[in-house]
Amino acid sequence: MSAAERTYDVVVLGAGSTGENVADVVVRGGLSALLVEPELVGCECSYWACMPSKTLLRGTEVLAEARAARGDQRRGGPGPAPVLGGGYVGCEMATAWQALGSQVTVLQRGDRLLPRLEPGE
Known part of the structure; x- marks a missing residue:
């Protein structure tokens, strides 16, 4: 059947x-x-959004903890990182890149970040 x-x-x-x-x-x-x-x-969430970005964010936390334990406060990152999109995935990716020491620019179509999550004015 x-x-x-x-x-x-x-x-x-x-x-x-x-x-x-x-x-x-x-x-x-x-x-x-x-x-x-x-x-x-x-x-x-499982394939290209929450889980992969949460993994990156956790990695940056571990790196910061390791640097703090060694007294190493270097912030050299992989260079400038433009992030396309200001939705929740883009914001999480921007957070991860910034934590790694990159200068991040979020490029968002529209007038604000997280347009689906925050009420409009």
Whole structure:
């Protein structure tokens, strides 16, 4: 029997972190669930956004801690780093590059950073 022919207790639309958690809770509760995702399970967070940028940010924290432990306060970075986009991914990348010692310029279309996260005026 194909997935289209089955009956499910719950249909979860979107396999991002929330969708995956909802489906898990449903199944652990003894119900059946269908998880629908048109692109990648885990969505952009797992593949090109949150997780990769969080990994970079943690690396810069470790580097800063190691430098502090050695009394080394050098801030030489990989050079100027333009970041295209002022959404949450761009801002996280800019933070990581700046922590490595780069002079960062965020290039954002529009009049403010994080346009989807902050309410407009």
